[in-house]
Amino acid sequence: MGSGIAQVAAVAGHPVAILDTNPVALEKSKANLTSVLNKLQEKGKIADATEVLNRFSFVTDMNAFADCGLVIEAIVENLDVKKKVFADLEKIVKDDCILASNTSSLSIASIASACQKAERVIGIHFFNPAPLMALVEIIPAIQTNENLPEQIKALMLQWGKAPVIAKDTPGFIVNRVARPFYSEALRIYEEGIADMATIDWALTTIAGFKMGPFTLMDYIGHDVNYIVTETVFTSFYFDPRYKPALSQKRLLEAGWLGRKSGRGFYNYAEGITMPKATEDTALGNKIVARVIAMLINEAVDAVHWQVATANDIELAMTKGVNYPKGLLQWCDALGADAVLATLDTLYDTYHEDRYRASVLLRKMGVEGKKFF
Numbered sequence: 415m416g417s418g419i420a421q422v423a424a425v426a427g428h429p430v431a432i433l434d435t436n437p438v439a440l441e442k443s444k445a446n447l448t449s450v451l452n453k454l455q456e457k458g459k460i461a462d463a464t465e466v467l468n469r470f471s472f473v474t475d476m477n478a479f480a481d482c483g484l485v486i487e488a489i490v491e492n493l494d495v496k497k498k499v500f501a502d503l504e505k506i507v508k509d510d511c512i513l514a515s516n517t518s519s520l521s522i523a524s525i526a527s528a529c530q531k532a533e534r535v536i537g538i539h540f541f542n543p544a545p546l547m548a549l550v551e552i553i554p555a556i557q558t559n560e561n562l563p564e565q566i567k568a569l570m571l572q573w574g575k576a577p578v579i580a581k582d583t584p585g586f587i588v589n590r591v592a593r594p595f596y597s598e599a600l601r602i603y604e605e606g607i608a609d610m611a612t613i614d615w616a617l618t619t620i621a622g623f624k625m626g627p628f629t630l631m632d633y634i635g636h637d638v639n640y641i642v643t644e645t646v647f648t649s650f651y652f653d654p655r656y657k658p659a660l661s662q663k664r665l666l667e668a669g670w671l672g673r674k675s676g677r678g679f680y681n682y683a684e685g686i687t688m689p690k691a692t693e694d695t696a697l698g699n700k701i702v703a704r705v706i707a708m709l710i711n712e713a714v715d716a717v718h719w720q721v722a723t724a725n726d727i728e729l730a731m732t733k734g735v736n737y738p739k740g741l742l743q744w745c746d747a748l749g750a751d752a753v754l755a756t757l758d759t760l761y762d763t764y765h766e767d768r769y770r771a772s773v774l775l776r777k778m779g780v781e782g783k784k785f786f
Contacts, residue, residue, distance in 0.1 A: 451466050521584075611688070
């Protein structure tokens, strides 16, 4: 991830220092960047790979950052480790150096608290792979200088990215709003309403997603996807809407992490036949209606709690996770009243707070309003 971010900055014309305490990891980064940039030159995407490579320095000592204007941290998702790194960084960099974290779910305010000049700390969350994914979430902490988010947004635009500004809340935009794509699919599976292949078929063939939730969880890896869900769940004081699934936890405990380990929800061993979907349109429509209603509800609630603007939420979900359309536009197309009816039916059936409708969705459904 760090190498990918560094590549984006170097291609945009900046000199970049890449730090890793492991010399082997640095050599691997250098080799990968050399290969990638040479391929980009062959395809005509960049003019001169050598020119871009000459903008890099590969270092093991943080003192190399002494003259940097911006440092982006992309290390392990551990708050204590990040806070120590930021505290150490502040002793080395200039007073006007911006310190940014690429965290996907941790509190920027907590990270900033490790610094004497907390006003220069901000979240800049790239999506993997950073050179290919357009979306960048910009997350100011409550301590962040009020002018810094727009400054970073302008820089990201110069880097050819699609930046959005999000409030410093658990999961920011994408990792919050996307949770029901996984969790509701898992709930449907655990209840025995449909198997994994059928749920994946319904959400790709009928709803138009590029990957079904079980295929996508296996692709991301359960060591990443489950932990993000658990982090968001814990950070929201155990709100039932974000409750993790035991079936996914068991995969993590078994070491069945998905494609990277050869087995997850699906078995990727050579010679294994993938399970076939039950292509029942009526069942598929029920699955889609349930998952989409939950996703829309989460997006609407993010607007209600001012996590981001409606436009930024739409941009985040289409550019960050490649949804077939923005969830708020989807709400407008279906009608807020229809989405509300689906959620209320689920709530009446289960009597679980998991299915409570956002107050904004309820208001829009009753008043017949649209987002756009």
